[in-house]
Amino acid sequence: MSIDFPDTLLKTLSAAHAVAAFTGAGVSAESGVPTFRGNEGIWTRFKPEELANLAAFMKNPELVWEWYRARKTIIAGVEPNAAHKALAALEELYGDVTIVTQNIDNLHRRAGSRTVVELHGNIERNYCMTCGTPASNASVLSADGAPRCEVEGCGGLVRPDVVWFGEMLPEDEWDRAVRAMARADVVLSIGTSGVVYPAASLPLTAKQQGALLVEINPEPTPLTPHADVFLRGPAGSILPDIVSVLRAHRAVQNR
Numbered sequence: 031m032s033i034d035f036p037d038t039l040l041k042t043l044s045a046a047h048a049v050a051a052f053t054g055a056g057v058s059a060e061s062g063v064p065t066f067r068g069n070e071g072i073w074t075r076f077k078p079e080e081l082a083n084l085a086a087f088m089k090n091p092e093l094v095w096e097w098y099r100a101r102k103t104i105i106a107g108v109e110p111n112a113a114h115k116a117l118a119a120l121e122e123l124y125g126d127v128t129i130v131t132q133n134i135d136n137l138h139r140r141a142g143s144r145t146v147v148e149l150h151g152n153i154e155r156n157y158c159m160t161c162g163t164p165a166s167n168a169s170v171l172s173a174d175g176a177p178r179c180e181v182e183g184c185g186g187l188v189r190p191d192v193v194w195f196g197e198m199l200p201e202d203e204w205d206r207a208v209r210a211m212a213r214a215d216v217v218l219s220i221g222t223s224g225v226v227y228p229a230a231s232l233p234l235t236a237k238q239q240g241a242l243l244v245e246i247n248p249e250p251t252p253l254t255p256h257a258d259v260f261l262r263g264p265a266g267s268i269l270p271d272i273v274s275v276l277r278a279h280r281a282v283q284n285r
């Protein structure tokens with residue numbers, strides 16, 4: 031084990047029934063998906079608020095689609111990493127594991143996590159803004175400029191099924207996230223800068239409701255002062271370490 035594993039964390043994790051993870055772009059960084067705000071971030075050329083919003087899309091759908099096609103292509107070519115897999119492995123140890131993610135890359139599900147709440151949508155889906163009909167990834171990737179709905183007589187503008195700045199989060203996903211946070215004995219906040227609300231309020235609410243708040247990140251964030259435990263480093267190393275320690279602990283308990 032390479033991390034310093036505080037006793038409080040081991041005690042709480044071994045007694046826990048419900049665990050929730052709150053994840054951000056950093057959890058997919060080791061898969062090769064660029065984060066939003068780091069030095070290598072995809073927003074170095076554009077600010078998130080400038081591109082990922084409805085007004086920007088209506089003004090220049092071709093530009094926004096060019097950017098989403100690039101991101102879809104990156105995401106289609108990557109694989110879940112050790113962090114995603116370790117989170118999926120938590121389901122062997124706990125009956126109640128919920129992954130609440132801000133990521134739109136579908137990598138938690140691809141790693142095998144069964145209960146995934148997608149607060150910001152899913153980049154693998156698209157829909158027509160006029161009639162709501164889903165559009166396939168193949169059709170939007172091969173379109174020239176901004177894709178149009180293929181339903182006869184519609185021709186509406188197709189958009190990615192992701193949440194943009196200024197838009198409401200999907201209500202059912204938000205409710206599921208709030209319930210998971212309320213149930214959780216431990217919340218792991220992983221690879222998020224914790225600056226985009228309302229999502230970033232979830233780990234804080236969980237802590238107020240009695241959960242142990244554990245943050246995993248190579249850098250401190252605005253959430254760090256509120257964390258009960260801050261494990262500094264990449265998620266792809268720390269999460270597998272946590273799972274190994276827990277498996278070893280369970281094995282001793284079950285002897």
Ligand code: OAD
Pocket residue numbers: 053054055056057059060065066067068071078082132133150193194195220221222223224225226246247248249251263264265266
């Ligand atoms: P950010 O890019 O803001 O933050 C990524 C975080 O991951 C930073 O705190 C990094 O230090 C950390 N990080 C980098 N590499 C890591 C690693 N290997 N292991 C663990 N952590 C690592 O991304 P988010 O917090 O996800 O919203 O951004 C939140 C939201 O802002 C996104 O969902 C998106 C964006 O605008 C919408 O699109 C609505």
